[in-house]
Amino acid sequence: MIVMKFGGTSVESAAAIESVAAIVKTRLDRKPVVVVSAMGKTTNKLLAIAQAAIAGRRDEYLPQLHDLRGYHSREARQVAPLSERAELDRVLDDHFQELTELVKGLAVLGELTPRSIDAISSYGERLSSYIVALAFRHSGIPAAHVDSRRLIVTDNRHTQAAPLFDLTYARLAREIPPLAERQVVVMGGFIGATADGVPSTLGRGGSDYTASIAGAGIGAEEIQIWTDVDGMLTADPTILPGGRRVKTISFSEAAELAYFGAKVLHPATVLPAIERNIPVLILNSRRPEVAGTRIVAEAVHCSNIVKSIACKRNITLVNITSTRMLMAYGFLKRIFELFDRFETSVDIVSTS
Ligand code: ADP
Ligand code: ASP
Ligand code: MG
Numbered sequence: 001m002i003v004m005k006f007g008g009t010s011v012e013s014a015a016a017i018e019s020v021a022a023i024v025k026t027r028l029d030r031k032p033v034v035v036v037s038a039m040g041k042t043t044n045k046l047l048a049i050a051q052a053a054i055a056g057r058r059d060e061y062l063p064q065l066h067d068l069r070g071y072h073s074r075e076a077r078q079v080a081p082l083s084e085r086a087e088l089d090r091v092l093d094d095h096f097q098e099l100t101e102l103v104k105g106l107a108v109l110g111e112l113t114p115r116s117i118d119a120i121s122s123y124g125e126r127l128s129s130y131i132v133a134l135a136f137r138h139s140g141i142p143a144a145h146v147d148s149r150r151l152i153v154t155d156n157r158h159t160q161a162a163p164l165f166d167l168t169y170a171r172l173a174r175e176i177p178p179l180a181e182r183q184v185v186v187m188g189g190f191i192g193a194t195a196d197g198v199p200s201t202l203g204r205g206g207s208d209y210t211a212s213i214a215g216a217g218i219g220a221e222e223i224q225i226w227t228d229v230d231g232m233l234t235a236d237p238t239i240l241p242g243g244r245r246v247k248t249i250s251f252s253e254a255a256e257l258a259y260f261g262a263k264v265l266h267p268a269t270v271l272p273a274i275e276r277n278i279p280v281l282i283l284n285s286r287r288p289e290v291a292g293t294r295i296v297a298e299a300v301h302c303s304n305i306v307k308s309i310a311c312k313r314n315i316t317l318v319n320i321t322s323t324r325m326l327m328a329y330g331f332l333k334r335i336f337e338l339f340d341r342f343e344t345s346v347d348i349v350s351t352s
Helices: 014-025 042-054 058-079 082-109 114-138 165-180 207-218 251-259 270-276 331-341
Strands: 002-006 032-036 143-146 184-188 191-194 199-201 222-227 248-250 280-284 293-296
Touching: 002 014, 002 207, 014 032, 014 058, 014 114, 032 114, 032 165, 032 207, 042 058, 042 082, 042 114, 058 082, 058 114, 082 114, 114 143, 114 184, 114 191, 114 199, 143 165, 165 184, 165 207, 184 207, 207 222, 207 270, 248 251, 251 270, 251 293
Parallel strands: 002 032, 002 222, 032 184, 143 184, 222 280, 248 293
Antiparallel strands: 191 199, 280 293
């Protein structure tokens, strides 16, 4: 089994989804489990709808909901077999009716909690995974859609939830392999649910993380992250175009680059992969012939000292000085107890 994860741009349109089907088709012998992001910029749009709702801007959120429904319906109809169009319409109706009720509820309350943000943003991946499974069947790939909320169990830190690995791995190992024997399993990334069944999300860009959690849970032989660039590049192409593809990189190097801004990979992605020593590949769904970037356990020797440069914005810098430092002790301990109490992670520390 392998896990193949396709990001938002890779499933943004009927044409893009058809390319995904073509890529998956060439790898059927490896028993792919497919993880998909929300289509295009759907997550951003859902969050904008939620913001408009709590601000009471009805003339904004109702047309936005209408457009989002139109977008999903238009693209999905092109990839759905005629025989399944009625069922597709029914599923879209159900989802958008439910979503609209939720949004109207937020408008009445005028308050957005992390829990309700997750309820709203979960619709992106719920819809995309259903549509991609439909498209696969239309192109002759036997496909089974699985609701990730039944498999990925998380804590209740909504919008930044952490998986409960024991429960999640047990469910993945029980549910996926029997299905993947004969069909391509398609599941949404990013979303899960708490042990009580309340929808949760793994944080923005979290579909990569779902892919590696799924990979570790089923003991996949490889985790492939399909995106819109040739792999991990020597710099963020939106900041510095013309970067080179990094061919091989170690888990720790990739994790550090991701953590410090290389958005091509969610920072937590490599953790489950390291634990089970599963190689991770970053590949381009628009240029599947390119070898991409291979992320492996051990760094290979490289004549360049610097492999890639990342950049992270909106860093808060805290300068702390004490006049009673000489021969003092326990000062840093007390400071870090504060970061601990407020669950704040510290990127870099410098002391003198
Ligand atoms: P997806 O929707 O497939 O998950 P993302 O937009 O999350 O795609 O990540 C891919 C994007 O990451 C690229 O289009 C690129 O703009 C950005 N990026 C930032 N840093 C890097 C880097 N070092 N190498 C490659 N891409 C990078
Ligand atoms: N759709 C989610 C996001 O936009 C997750 C992902 O794409 O990885 O953040
Ligand atoms: Mg991403």
